[in-house]
Amino acid sequence: MTLPEASRFPFTADLSICRILNGMWQVSGAHGAIDPGRAVAAMDAYHDAGFTTWDLADHYGPAEDLIGNFRRRFAARHGAERLGEIQAFTKWVPHPGAMTRRVIEDAIEVSLRHMGVDRLDLLQFHWWDYRDQRYLDALRHLADLQTDGKIRHLALTNFDTERLAVITGHGIPIVSNQVQYSLVDRRPAAKMAAFCAEHGITLLTYGTLLGGLLSEKYLGRPEPGRAELTTASLQKYKQMIDAWGGWALFQELLASLKLVADKHGVRIANVGVRYVLDRPAVAGVIVGARLGVSQHIADNARTFDFALDADDLAALDPTLAKSRDLMRLIGDCGDEYR
Ligand SMILES: NC(=O)c1ccc[n+]([C@@H]2O[C@H](COP(=O)([O-])OP(=O)(O)OC[C@H]3O[C@@H](n4cnc5c(N)ncnc54)[C@H](OP(=O)(O)O)[C@@H]3O)[C@@H](O)[C@H]2O)c1
Numbered sequence: 001m002t003l004p005e006a007s008r009f010p011f012t013a014d015l016s017i018c019r020i021l022n023g024m025w026q027v028s029g030a031h032g033a034i035d036p037g038r039a040v041a042a043m044d045a046y047h048d049a050g051f052t053t054w055d056l057a058d059h060y061g062p063a064e065d066l067i068g069n070f071r072r073r074f075a076a077r078h079g080a081e082r083l084g085e086i087q088a089f090t091k092w093v094p095h096p097g098a099m100t101r102r103v104i105e106d107a108i109e110v111s112l113r114h115m116g117v118d119r120l121d122l123l124q125f126h127w128w129d130y131r132d133q134r135y136l137d138a139l140r141h142l143a144d145l146q147t148d149g150k151i152r153h154l155a156l157t158n159f160d161t162e163r164l165a166v167i168t169g170h171g172i173p174i175v176s177n178q179v180q181y182s183l184v185d186r187r188p189a190a191k192m193a194a195f196c197a198e199h200g201i202t203l204l205t206y207g208t209l210l211g212g213l214l215s216e217k218y219l220g221r222p223e224p225g226r227a228e229l230t231t232a233s234l235q236k237y238k239q240m241i242d243a244w245g246g247w248a249l250f251q252e253l254l255a256s257l258k259l260v261a262d263k264h265g266v267r268i269a270n271v272g273v274r275y276v277l278d279r280p281a282v283a284g285v286i287v288g289a290r291l292g293v294s295q296h297i298a299d300n301a302r303t304f305d306f307a308l309d310a311d312d313l314a315a316l317d318p319t320l321a322k323s324r325d326l327m328r329l330i331g332d333c334g335d336e337y338r
Pocket residue numbers: 022023024025026055056157158178179205206207208209210211212213214215233267269270286287288289290294295296299300
């Protein structure tokens with residue numbers, strides 16, 4: 001299987017990505033045990049199918065090491081000259097504290113070493129507390145490391161529109177912001193997407209499949225209790241569904257999605273991902289991969305085989321109109337972390 005050309009996106013002038021990125025929070029241990037050998041073997045299958053772009057973080061358990069192992073295997077299989085076919089986007093989520101050049105340099109060195117690269121393709125920066133303005137110090141040092149060739153591109157995760165404006169106003173070159181975006185959590189459409197589109201910044205999205213809740217598996221199912229929510233991801237997005245409108249309304253959404261999916265001969269997950277891929281400023285959707293445990297490669301590939309039309313979107317509107325306004329309830333992108 002190879003993905004069509006439409007699966008690719010010119011993320012930057014020098015980086016083409018797959019519009020469905022493989023999310024590696026699922027190897028952190030909070031989504032079931034992962035066997036490192038099986039996980040790396042599974043990574044070959046994703047890459048070979050055309051899913052060449054990985055989203056990871058310094059704190060996702062062994063994720064950076066898995067990238068390192070995968071790259072070594074890949075070089076042995078195909079030759080080191082083809083390593084450029086892999087895109088690996090990591091994050092740095094620092095503990096609050098002084099953001100000196102030394103602190104930043106040490107953190108980046110750790111990621112470079114684990115991933116087995118001389119330069120990070122993308123470094124996505126997270127910050128917990130906006131009252132602590134040292135996030136600007138950190139970003140200035142990161143920009144210097146970019147100039148030094150340690151980081152190819154600089155990005156953010158979970159920043160709100162207001163701070164994104166502050167950061168770009170300081171002349172710090174940001175290429176993307178990673179935020180939660182799904183049919184349930186549509187907050188990026190309120191302010192973030194327009195700001196990004198205006199400033200040449202793109203969005204990478206997570207939570208688009210609600211940890212797997214947005215699928216046939218949960219259609220017609222009674223509300224799952226805590227014991228059934230067996231991954232950190234399922235727990236996180238069940239809470240989001242509760243805030244958004246609850247299980248009964250979610251069932252109504254799944255039923256509408258099923259009709260749309262059937263019309264196109266695809267699955268509910270395909271419609272959910274396609275919907276977000278088609279939104280302004282969205283470069284890619286990150287879909288979590290429990291490497292070596294479960295995989296949906298063939299299913300997710302179908303996302304690139306169909307288009308949603310105006311009737312499809314109109315069919316979803318009545319349900320979406322009944323949901324609560326999460327901008328008002330939670331705040332802008334990332335405010336749930338603060
Ligand atoms: N920046 C941040 O703060 C942040 C936060 C959360 C996540 N993320 C990123 O986003 C990634 C995705 O994580 P997420 O929590 O948002 O999870 P998600 O992508 O919404 O859900 C992943 C789960 O969906 C199921 N799935 C995948 N494809 C499917 C398909 N075609 N049909 C049915 N089910 C399907 C799988 O469940 P099974 O394994 O059970 O089959 C998979 O484990 C993470 O790995 C991470 O890279 C970032």
